[in-house]
Amino acid sequence: MRLRNVPGADAYLTAHPLVIKNETRYRGSWKETFEHSENPIHIEIGMGKGKFILTLAKENPNINYIGIERYSSVLVRALEHLDNDEEYKDLTNIRFICMDAKELPNVFAVGELDKIYLNFSDPWPKARHAKRRLTSREYFERYDKILAFDGVVEFKTDNKELFEFSLEQVDLAGWILLAKTFDLHNDPTLSRGNVMTEYEEKFSGLGHPIHKLIAMRQ
Ligand code: SAM
Numbered sequence: 219m220r221l222r223n224v225p226g227a228d229a230y231l232t233a234h235p236l237v238i239k240n241e242t243r244y245r246g247s248w249k250e251t252f253e254h255s256e257n258p259i260h261i262e263i264g265m266g267k268g269k270f271i272l273t274l275a276k277e278n279p280n281i282n283y284i285g286i287e288r289y290s291s292v293l294v295r296a297l298e299h300l301d302n303d304e305e306y307k308d309l310t311n312i313r314f315i316c317m318d319a320k321e322l323p324n325v326f327a328v329g330e331l332d333k334i335y336l337n338f339s340d341p342w343p344k345a346r347h348a349k350r351r352l353t354s355r356e357y358f359e360r361y362d363k364i365l366a367f368d369g370v371v372e373f374k375t376d377n378k379e380l381f382e383f384s385l386e387q388v389d390l391a392g393w394i395l396l397a398k399t400f401d402l403h404n405d406p407t408l409s410r411g412n413v414m415t416e417y418e419e420k421f422s423g424l425g426h427p428i429h430k431l432i433a434m435r436q
Contacts, residue, residue: 224291231290234297237314238284246327252282253310258332261286263319263352264339268296270415271335275312276305277413283312290316319352319360326364334361336373338417341380353384358391362435370434374402374418376426388433395433402428 231237238244238251249255257280262271265285275283287293293316300306317325339352349356353373361371371393375381381400388395399405402412403422408430414422422428 224294227290227294230294230297231316234314236300236312237293237297237316241315241317241325245325246330248284248326248330249282251313254280254282257282257311259284259330260333260335261331262335262337263322264288264336265296265314266292266337267416268293268299270337270413271312272296272299272306272309273413275309279311281311285312285314286317286319287314288316288318319357322360323363328363329366329369331364332366332369334365334369334371336371337415338375338421339373339380341375341377343379348383351380351383353380353387355387355391358387358393358433358435362391365435368434368436370396370432372430372432374415374428374430376418376421376428378429381429381431385431388431393433393435395431398429398431400427400429402430405430 232239244251248259259282260274261284263286265271265287268285271283271285274281285296287296293314297314300309315325336352342348342350348354351357361369373384378400385395385398397408399408403409418428
């Protein structure tokens with residue numbers, strides 16, 4: 219994701235009612251931040267410009283969504299879609315947090331979430347940065363602390379090295395691999411209902427096969 223300084227981004231986020239500020243305050247009570255508190259919560263970490271999570275929120279009114287993005291300059295783009303696009307305008311089942319995913323266990327309590335989406339996460343190719351990858355064992359340990367017992371992580375990428383690393387990490391973390399494919403768009407089962415992200419559109423357009431795994435904590 220190319221980052222530009224977007225003038226006014228921080229002020230836009232601060233004023234936006236769907237951007238949750240002081241997020242640690244809601245640890246253990248996230249369900250109550252939604253109109254339908256009985257519904258499960260799914261999050262996307264590193265949501266970028268937000269097409270994926272906005273589409274899911276529109277398609278699944280019975281699920282509550284939280285989009286997490288580290289940079290205000292990126293999150294503001296998703297909010298602009300939400301605010302200006304007729305199809306997203308009336309969504310009541312989505313919230314956003316501008317934060318670094320390494321803080322997740324300080325923001326969510328054990329069992330508070332049912333699903334985590336990771337889409338085209340930064341690869342951090344240098345070995346010494348492996349712990350920063352959102353599919354590293356260290357991150358799976360964080361996800362253990364916030365997901366429900368049978369909660370799942372769904373991960374998509376076009377980066378084969380990162381995908382193979384992630385498969386190893388699922389195993390090392392003691393999670394169960396429920397499904398995997400190295401060619402999502404030609405997989406008759408996993409491609410069903412697939413919602414494309416901005417990066418997925420870009421890289422599949424360049425002819426890159428898309429890889430996907432689904433892992434469950436136990
Ligand atoms: N998911 C989008 C897609 O598929 O189009 C964007 C992919 S982009 C390569 C990765 C995004 O993850 C960037 O917007 C980046 O700022 C965000 N990100 C990376 N590490 C993060 C972290 N530790 N916490 C929160 N967001 C993060």
